[in-house]
Amino acid sequence: MPMPTANAHISVRDLTMAYDGRAIMEGLNFDIFRKEIFVIMGGSGCGKSTLLRHLIGLQQPASGEIHLNGKNFSDAPGRMQEAMLRHFGVMFQSGALWSSLTLAENVALPLREYTRLGAAEINEIVRYKLALVGLAGFEDYYPAQISGGMIKRASLARAMALDPQVLFLDEPGAGLDPVTSRLLDDLILQIRDSLGETVVIVTHELESIYAIADRALFLDVATRTAGALGPPGELRDHAGNPRVRQFLRRQI
Amino acid sequence: MPSLAAATVVRFDCTGLGRCDSSLxxxxxxxxxxxxxxxxxxxxxxxxxxxxxxxxxAVARPKRAEVPAATQLAPIATLGEPGHVEDRVAYRVGVCVVSCGKSWNKALDFIGQVVIALGKFVCGRARTRFGECWQLIRACGPDALPIISLVSFLTGIILAYLGMLQMRQIGATTFVPGFVSLTMMREMGVLMAGVILCGRTATAYAAQLGNMQVTEEVAAFRVLGISPVEYLVLPRIIALLCVMPLLTLYANFFGVIGGVVVISNMGVSVEQCYDLIVRTVTPHNLASGLFKSVVFALLIAWAGCFRGMVSGKSSQAVGNAATSAAVLGITLLVIADAVFAVIYNVTNFF
Incomplete structure (x- = not known):
């Protein structure tokens, strides 16, 4: 198995993903570098979200390895993997805010669990994180009382609560109107630029991909492996795989 | 479908065709x-x-890359055409055995996780929200009182009525108050409370946790490195452990009251009933029911949480999880009660 690249933040080596013994993607090899916005793209049902679930440890690879900062993440023993997970912030496609908690409590929970900060300091950080995503004043709202776009932003605030090294975002623009989606893209760019976090995004929204991605990985459902990897503009014009060009040009 | 005989081209005559719906x-x-x-x-x-x-x-083929059939990583021996294989009894039995094995694995895995979480709780190292316990206790305790009062009161009435009918024939009606109170305290009080909590609480737990699976709230705990078993299951188990013995006492009380109401109307006075009950019931009898109630609480909480945590990610799956939590909970209660009956009898413990 090839070694992880020395300066890569996340390295994926010979990854095979499977559901019930059936492979859905095989032989994935790629690196994600620090502070880049890395997009995982592909058609519906190609395994983008599954790949994300592997990267964040929710699913175990059928074979292959995932390395974080050069350390094997996928085969790490439970407690070590838990410690590594603390470097991650995850925003789920549905937001996945804890519905019995207010927005402030949602953001505060990771802080209460993993820091020794006092209640007043946690409160300050919570207000700051919610303000970062434009939700100042909504601290005491429950997830059921706010809109879809606000849920996504609150989920982003919770993902950023512990100042993670890597932010994973699953379809951030899905179900949002174009303007809200664009605002979320801008927010992601600002967060990366100001906080210096590595951002991994799963999406198939072309506008978002062109607007924010440094590099994009195309998962090819026809060959069940990586179709292409590179800056999206380059892939659109020069990708060897015709399906990648079709996807990025919205051609049939 | 009509026979097309030897025709090679099928043409239509649409004269007289007015409006048509999707059936055409x-x-x-x-x-x-x-x-x-x-x-x-x-x-x-x-x-x-x-x-x-x-x-x-409708007949056009989509102009997109065909999705190839996924590779089988661990091939199962094929027995001819797949369509025929699924019809065979041996195949269906095999599938059933494999799925039973898988669900046993899941159940054992979950028991292990719960035991570890309880161990951590006892050692004071569990990472959980004790604040949530109060809300859960309120939901499964006081809110269940009206229905428990009714059911146990009626159970007491039924027991007393049957007892009086039989005992009156041999003139032994004075045994009935003792019979009713013993039966309520050793068996029926705890069983009635347990069955009601299976219907109210185990199903609620399964639905809550199943819904949290659908909305990925459980996954959100996992990626934070927080064990969902410690954070979500443990408070529910603790809540039921706190509430179940109290509800059992409450059910015992109302059952005995129901019994006394019937008995006192059939020839034995309330004062006599009181004397007979006090003489018959020992603290051991009461303790045997309370001890069972602790075990039942664990079983009910486990059944509800287990079905919720292994629930699928659709609304139908959440519904199934709630239903199967009630069925599993009641089955476990009855099995455990039978085991207790044997143990108490063999050891002469209570």
Whole structure:
């Protein structure tokens, strides 16, 4: 198995993903570098979200390895993997805010669990994180009382609560109107630029991909492996795989 | 489908055709498939334009990359054509055994996780929200009091009535107050409370946790490195452990009251009843029911949480999880009660 690249933040080596013994993607090899916005793209049902679930440890690879900062993440023993997970912030496609908690409590929970900060300091950080995503004043709202776009932003605030090294975002623009989606893209760019976090995004929204991605990985459902990897503009014009060009040009 | 005899081209005569609903294109699609299979041509020339275009749309192959069948990583031995395999009894039995094995694995895995979480709780190292316990206690305790009062009161009435009918024949009605109170305290009080909590609380736990699976709230705990078992399951188990013995006492009390109401109307006075009950019931009898209630609480909480945590990610799956939590909970209660009966009898413990 090839070694992880020395300066890569996340390295994926010979990854095979499977559901019930059936492979859905095989032989994935790629690196994600620090502070880049890395997009995982592909058609519906190609395994983008599954790949994300592997990267964040929710699913175990059928074979292959995932390395974080050069350390094997996928085969790490439970407690070590838990410690590594603390470097991650995850925003789920549905937001996945804890519905019995207010927005402030949602953001505060990771802080209460993993820091020794006092209640007043946690409160300050919570207000700051919610303000970062434009939700100042909504601290005491429950997830059921706010809109879809606000849920996504609150989920982003919770993902950023512990100042993670890597932010994973699953379809951030899905179900949002174009303007809200664009605002979320801008927010992601600002967060990366100001906080210096590595951002991994799963999406198939072309506008978002062109607007924010440094590099994009195309998962090819026809060959069940990586179709292409590179800056999206380059892939659109020069990708060897015709399906990648079709996807990025919205051609049939 | 009518026989097409020797015709090679099928044409339509649409004169007199007015409005049509989806049944016409649906029929045409079936006809098209039949014709294709038999090498005949379907001439859609005479069809109304909108029907012809709908048919063309239905039979068109999507211009997208065909999704290849996924590779089987661990091939299962194939027994001829897949369609035929699924009809065979041996295949269905095999699938059933494999799925039973898988669910046993899941159940054992979950028991292990719960035991570890309880161990951590006892050692004071569990990472959980004790604040949530109060809300859960309120939901499964005080809110269940009216229904428990009714059911146990009626159970007491039934027991007393049956007892009086039988005992009156041999003139031993003075045994009935003791019989009713013993039965309530050793068996029926705890069982009634348990069955009601299975219906109210185990199903609620399964639905709550199942819904949290659907909305990925459980996954959100996992990616934070927080064990969902410690954070979500443990408070529910603790809540039921706190509430169940109290509800059992409450059910015992109302059952005995129900019994006394019947007995006092059938020839034994309330004062006599009181004397007979006090003379018959020992603290051991009360303790045997309370001890069971602790075990039942664990079983009910486990059944509800287990079904919720292994629930699928659809609304139907959440519904199934709630139903199966009640069924599993009640089954476990009855099995455990039988085991207790044998243990108490063999050890003469209570």
């Amino acid at each position: 294109p649906a029929f045409l699609l079936e006809l098209y498939r039949l014709c294709s299979a038999q090498g005949r041509t379907l001439d859609s020339e005479a069809l109304p334009d909108e029907v012809a275009s709908l048919l063309a749309l």
